[in-house]
Amino acid sequence: MSAVPEPTSAATGRSRLLQGNEACAEGAIAAGCRFFAGYPITPSTEIAELMSEMLPRHGGRFIQMEDEIASMAAVIGASLGGAKAMTATSGPGFSLKQENLGFAAFTEIPCVIVDAQRGGPSSGLPTAPAQGDVMQARWGTHGDHPAVAFCPSTVSEVFELTVKAFNTAEALRTPVILLMDEVVAHMREKVALPSPGEVRVVDRPRPSVPPGEYIAYGPPPGAPAGDDAYVPEMADFGTGYRYHVTGLTHGKNGLPIGPGPEAEFLVRRLSRKVEKAAPQLELNRNELVDDAEYLVVSYGGAARSALRAVRLAREMGVAAGLFRPTTIWPFPFQAVASLAAKVKGILVVELNLGQLSLEVERAAAGHCPVQQYGRVGGELMRPSEVLDALLRLTGRKV
Amino acid sequence: MPEDKAPVVVNEAWCKGCDICINYCPKKVLARNAAGKASVVKPEACILCENCELLCPDFAITLTRRRAKGLSATSTSVAQKGGGSR
Amino acid sequence: MGDIHRYLREYYMPHIWCPGCGHGIILGAVLRAIDIAGLDQNNVAVISGIGCASRATGYVDFCTLHTTHGRALPFATGLKMVRPDMKIVVLTGDGDTAAIGGNHLIHAARRNIDITTVVFNNSVYGMTSGQYSPMTPTSRFATTAPYGNLERPFDLCALASAAGATYVARSTAYHVRQLTTYIGRGLAHKGFSFIEAVSQCPTYYGRRNRLGAAPAMLEWQKRNSISIEQAKDMEPAEREDKIVTGEFVNQTVPEYTEVYAQLIGRLGRQGESR
Numbered sequence: 001m002s003a004v005p006e007p008t009s010a011a012t013g014r015s016r017l018l019q020g021n022e023a024c025a026e027g028a029i030a031a032g033c034r035f036f037a038g039y040p041i042t043p044s045t046e047i048a049e050l051m052s053e054m055l056p057r058h059g060g061r062f063i064q065m066e067d068e069i070a071s072m073a074a075v076i077g078a079s080l081g082g083a084k085a086m087t088a089t090s091g092p093g094f095s096l097k098q099e100n101l102g103f104a105a106f107t108e109i110p111c112v113i114v115d116a117q118r119g120g121p122s123s124g125l126p127t128a129p130a131q132g133d134v135m136q137a138r139w140g141t142h143g144d145h146p147a148v149a150f151c152p153s154t155v156s157e158v159f160e161l162t163v164k165a166f167n168t169a170e171a172l173r174t175p176v177i178l179l180m181d182e183v184v185a186h187m188r189e190k191v192a193l194p195s196p197g198e199v200r201v202v203d204r205p206r207p208s209v210p211p212g213e214y215i216a217y218g219p220p221p222g223a224p225a226g227d228d229a230y231v232p233e234m235a236d237f238g239t240g241y242r243y244h245v246t247g248l249t250h251g252k253n254g255l256p257i258g259p260g261p262e263a264e265f266l267v268r269r270l271s272r273k274v275e276k277a278a279p280q281l282e283l284n285r286n287e288l289v290d291d292a293e294y295l296v297v298s299y300g301g302a303a304r305s306a307l308r309a310v311r312l313a314r315e316m317g318v319a320a321g322l323f324r325p326t327t328i329w330p331f332p333f334q335a336v337a338s339l340a341a342k343v344k345g346i347l348v349v350e351l352n353l354g355q356l357s358l359e360v361e362r363a364a365a366g367h368c369p370v371q372q373y374g375r376v377g378g379e380l381m382r383p384s385e386v387l388d389a390l391l392r393l394t395g396r397k398v
Numbered sequence: 399m400p401e402d403k404a405p406v407v408v409n410e411a412w413c414k415g416c417d418i419c420i421n422y423c424p425k426k427v428l429a430r431n432a433a434g435k436a437s438v439v440k441p442e443a444c445i446l447c448e449n450c451e452l453l454c455p456d457f458a459i460t461l462t463r464r465r466a467k468g469l470s471a472t473s474t475s476v477a478q479k480g481g482g483s484r
Numbered sequence: 485m486g487d488i489h490r491y492l493r494e495y496y497m498p499h500i501w502c503p504g505c506g507h508g509i510i511l512g513a514v515l516r517a518i519d520i521a522g523l524d525q526n527n528v529a530v531i532s533g534i535g536c537a538s539r540a541t542g543y544v545d546f547c548t549l550h551t552t553h554g555r556a557l558p559f560a561t562g563l564k565m566v567r568p569d570m571k572i573v574v575l576t577g578d579g580d581t582a583a584i585g586g587n588h589l590i591h592a593a594r595r596n597i598d599i600t601t602v603v604f605n606n607s608v609y610g611m612t613s614g615q616y617s618p619m620t621p622t623s624r625f626a627t628t629a630p631y632g633n634l635e636r637p638f639d640l641c642a643l644a645s646a647a648g649a650t651y652v653a654r655s656t657a658y659h660v661r662q663l664t665t666y667i668g669r670g671l672a673h674k675g676f677s678f679i680e681a682v683s684q685c686p687t688y689y690g691r692r693n694r695l696g697a698a699p700a701m702l703e704w705q706k707r708n709s710i711s712i713e714q715a716k717d718m719e720p721a722e723r724e725d726k727i728v729t730g731e732f733v734n735q736t737v738p739e740y741t742e743v744y745a746q747l748i749g750r751l752g753r754q755g756e757s758r
Binding site: 037056063069073077078079080082099100103236243245247248255256 | 525545748752
């Protein structure tokens, strides 16, 4: 159906016909994931099933916890023990994980959370696609916090972005969300899996000082004076470094503190460290945008229909292009802003009633009209629907 | 006898004046001082029963001497080893 | 018993607990049990949830993890899975364990994962100033039970036993030596060990229920405690309001992380081919 470009990084090695969820499990193992905790939920369950089989073969550990909350908790505990750790879920489970996701963000414990989005709200449409969790991925847990979320559109990209999710989580010491949807999770495509050794794997910064000099949430040795966006070095529990981890607002030594400048610094630093890394995280797989007069912004499964629509529009003489961010959080604000200044209009295509379109509107800042085309009935929009919406934006009669 | 020679040392900075030690000392070694904290008033009476140390919720009491054999950790209650209280 | 101050983060003391709170006594028992067991300080992780009892982790000098409300056990489970060599101790309160974390308790017990859980049971939510908990006895008063508690409390040790915990004991802050012994046996036990430590909250529970100050509440623990043997000969009505102390379960059952390690070993021998 689709001609979304193949990723370039995972190019060689053996080719396999894989489901998105399978590619996620393969990517996790390749990235060094050695712990998985999960709870059965459609449409992400295959990830747990595969991890239960693969992890013990790789010396890792799998556990099926009693609920979604416990799964998220176990992942954080395992990561604190030094293991790269992941959980996978879908909408209702993603809601349940939010409190502990915030704990991981605040305590800077790396972990990967997969959300295979399904029709919502509530139990919704368990076997049908949606992209209704975009804002939940950004703001689902309470309080100001950083968020990183990647959205794959192809099975190859699921593998690639799963690896990137682990590497980002480790490098920045923050939870990273792989925001899939049911289309991508259950679709099968040919994937060229890289051979071991071809995958770039990043590990968290571990202490460069002995335990007596270690300050759990202090700047790493060698950080420039006044660094307000640093990533602290992280000691694994059980390696001689004794320190405190708490979800209460904490000082550099990890112990709870009250209101004041130190609390202000901590909350701001966490957001700054992710903002600072945003240019390196940004990855937009665009098509035909250079001379585009009309821009379609789409991501994940919806982008597959959007790309087809853009090509059909070109055949009809409309200079359309696709802007497809794979990193949706942090949102590629500047890239959208500069395109908005050049084009005549933007159409945001997503499986919701308007979520990422809000960010697009902010970035466009009135430079061009922004419209949203969404579906929330559990069906992926057809390319023809997107084309019609695009033509309406151009003022053509449909 | 000055307190520094007493077998029981009270860390006044941590003591919250709950009176538990005073109540469970079988020999009335401890009493409340003007600041409302526990303080040693009869050091010579101490029998090193450890009741005050074990029952202090504030980690504010430390014994500087211990019985040679030590108290068994397996006895069932303060009262059995340290004598009754009130 | 020896001095336990070397296990404290003295620079963070005094602790936040109210005057006469039993939690400090129970934490002292935990530290003495760790000391007697001769555990490597670097190889002990102490994990807690939210509430008065759960603030304990801030004060003790181990790898300490103060988690979200009710979730100490699943955090501990994840850590134990990847660090099976570590001694994992969970310190938690009655609201944390019996209410919001109740599901985690029964499943940790069911798995028989090697975690020692000490519940500081003061029958009340202290951190939020005195609401009734699943451990508040019927007809006792709390800020959310102004007409007396209409609910029945759990028997937490019976719950843990039924769920499969392989070491289960109960004692009180007053019986601090016995409590230390039970915690020590829990630490030595391979599997899920559960120790309920009855605590006193003079500030909220004691005052609202006219139980007197801390010494009087400790006396209440002393007067109302009976052994398992004594309880056997009593009518249910007589046992009401009594604290049954002793060891309820102590049995050997395969431990979860050991079973998992055996699986890894078995698969390793088969090779990685599929």
